[in-house]
Amino acid sequence: MKKHSHSVRPQLPELTDRLRRKSRRITGQRQAVLHALRNHPHPMSSKEVQSRLGSGDCDLATIYRSLHLLEGIGMVKRFDLGDGVARYELVGMDDDGHHHHLICRRCADVVEIDDCFPQALEKQIARQNGYTGVTHRLEFFGVCPRCR
Amino acid sequence: MKKHSHSVRPQLPELTDRLRRKSRRITGQRQAVLHALRNHPHPMSSKEVQSRLGSGDCDLATIYRSLHLLEGIGMVKRFDLGDGVARYELVGMDDDGHHHHLICRRCADVVEIDDCFPQALEKQIARQNGYTGVTHRLEFFGVCPRCR
DNA sequence: TGGCAATTGCAAACGATTTGCAATTAGAAT
């Protein structure tokens, strides 16, 4: 049984350390983005991140740039929930962030699904088609109890 | 074993009949779009559809409108392959069009994966979270033999 | 504390998709 993706919520200092180790500058904006992601363990769009930044908010372009940076370092993972909007989640310290979601078609509520099923199938798919380095992207859609 | 999604390639008259039955008008543009989809059994973007329209081409807006119409009727299925571009495939006559893809990260080549694995898991996911009407969206990514 | 490269904000550019509107056209009615 895989550990729950959100069982470990890294502290902010740990996070900035990770940044520093990659020789990236610790700016207020980046800390704010990390802080926002840390406090909302669900996929967040750039705008959602921005709206959760406390004081003097930060330019959207900077948020996009921060998220890309963090994604490149592997500190956040990008998810595609079907609408045309990129969403990001903080990745645990040792985790690779791979998991899935169950999204309500009505209210867009998101449930994190931590078990990963088709991992075993990747090898089969890869072998059958001569592909290498096969990964997958899987999301579930349905209607949540409150909307039903 | 599920029937291959593309084992049956409907004839154009059959397709326009389906449209007519839905009391939609049979226009040259719509036939052209259907024709293009029919001859390329892989997910196609609006632009790809447009570039495959034979003679006097058709406005992109019209292609978008046609694809939406056809999707609403259930004649085409929309797929999201990870780049920000909607792609569509023609749905067989009795099929619901549900299947998956294996996409090359380098050249964007697409292999159709006709078996569907997580269908059984939908019920489990639904039950565990109180959701109803659960479906899923699954795509595989890797590097194809030619790019490797 | 100074200096320079990295980072930011702002506005403009971008690509995919949508929309308003006037002109065209498919198909039912005559």
Added chain:
DNA sequence: ATTCTAATTGCAAATCGTTTGCAATTGCCA
């Protein structure tokens, strides 16, 4: 066959998420 009308089209402009150029600012090393 011709007429009529609502559905459909093309075109251009609008929208939305995201990216980029550039000048001003700022983190961090010396």
